[in-house]
Amino acid sequence: MKVVSFRxxxxxxxxxxxxxxxxxxxxxxxxxxxxxxxAFVRPGDDVELVEAAAAKARLDQGALFxxxxxxxxxxxxxxxxALPLPxxxxxxxxxxxxxxxxxxxxxxxxxxxxxCEASHIVARKLRERGVEAAILHEGWPSWTxxxxxxxxxxxx
Amino acid sequence: xxxxxxxxxxxxxxxxxxxxxVYASWDKIARPREFARIVYHYQLVGPSQALGYxxxxxxxxxxxxxxxxxxxLLVAGLWRREAAAAAALMLVAFIVAVSWALFHGIDxxxxxxxxxxxxxxxxxxxxxxxxxxxxxxxxAALLVATPAAPAAVPAYATTxxxxxxx
Numbered sequence: 001m002k003v004v005s006f007r008x009x010x011x012x013x014x015x016x017x018x019x020x021x022x023x024x025x026x027x028x029x030x031x032x033x034x035x036x037x038x039a040f041v042r043p044g045d046d047v048e049l050v051e052a053a054a055a056k057a058r059l060d061q062g063a064l065f066x067x068x069x070x071x072x073x074x075x076x077x078x079x080x081x082a083l084p085l086p087x088x089x090x091x092x093x094x095x096x097x098x099x100x101x102x103x104x105x106x107x108x109x110x111x112x113x114x115x116c117e118a119s120h121i122v123a124r125k126l127r128e129r130g131v132e133a134a135i136l137h138e139g140w141p142s143w144t145x146x147x148x149x150x151x152x153x154x155x156x
Numbered sequence: 157x158x159x160x161x162x163x164x165x166x167x168x169x170x171x172x173x174x175x176x177x178v179y180a181s182w183d184k185i186a187r188p189r190e191f192a193r194i195v196y197h198y199q200l201v202g203p204s205q206a207l208g209y210x211x212x213x214x215x216x217x218x219x220x221x222x223x224x225x226x227x228x229l230l231v232a233g234l235w236r237r238e239a240a241a242a243a244a245l246m247l248v249a250f251i252v253a254v255s256w257a258l259f260h261g262i263d264x265x266x267x268x269x270x271x272x273x274x275x276x277x278x279x280x281x282x283x284x285x286x287x288x289x290x291x292x293x294x295x296a297a298l299l300v301a302t303p304a305a306p307a308a309v310p311a312y313a314t315t316x317x318x319x320x321x322x
Binding site: 007010011017018022025033034036037114117141142 | 185186187188189190192193196199202203204205208209210213214216217218219220221222223224225226229235237238239241242300303
């Protein structure tokens with residue numbers, strides 16, 4: 001009995017159509033995403049992203065660092081002098097730190113890495129309250145991979 | 157399992173699988189930025205220092221369209237075996253991604269399966285999700301492995317009748 005045979009070229013056409021339509025829609029729909037951009041940064045967000053080396057220089061000059069990760073991660077290890085401002089407990093932590101934050105003009109927020117959104121959320125919430133903060137672009141891993149100092153425990 | 161090769165059964169299975177894929181693609185196509193953020197959470201294709209943002213963003217803007225094309229072909233009953241193969245490949249990728257996240261303890265509130273909004277909208281990662289994907293993979297594999305039997309041809313159409321010449 002003759003059966004419908006499997007044709008590999010059709011599978012290639014299906015995949016190519018998906019890729020082509022996706023890239024085409026992304027380019028021309030008006031709601032696309034720049035392929036090299038960070039999707040956590042909303043269009044219109046005027047956020048400053050700093051690389052690890054620049055962040056270290058700012059730390060040396062006295063910048064205040066904020067750790068947007070959960071408090072357990074902060075205790076396990078954080079940038080020396082950084083204060084915990086966990087995104088999942090923002091309101092309480094902000095109330096505690098507000099006076100400090102309003103007196104500082106060089107603030108850098110970081111979270112757990114490239115794929116983390118917490119630093120963007122915290123920076124956005126701070127901006128809504130009139131506090132400007134930059135974001136450590138590649139987060140905690142870029143800091144540790146560069147061999148910059150870290151410290152453990154609940155104290156900054 | 158002969159009934160599985162019946163054209164109607166094949167269409168019904170394909171249409172059901174295709175409808176899931178079409179539905180899954182919709183919100184991701186409408187909100188690519190939100191879907192890209194979910195892709196980031198899996199930490200499978202970046203973003204990372206080595207890979208940058210391009211692989212994760214590329215996946216976020218093309219995967220939903222591949223789902224849509226595949227789903228539409230399955231619903232229409234066109235290129236069914238090949239579309240089912242594409243669906244199976246995607247489902248294998250989904251199963252790998254979910255297993256990877258579960259294995260590494262990555263907490264993802266919304267799997268990005270059907271909606272890309274906040275955690276309240278989506279399904280969380282877990283064994284139920286994995287089992288659902290395995291079930292869909294079984295349907296896709298079935299469609300690839302058991303092609304429809306050709307439609308029955310009436311005997312008169314294949315029998316040679318002597319031609320009267322006078």
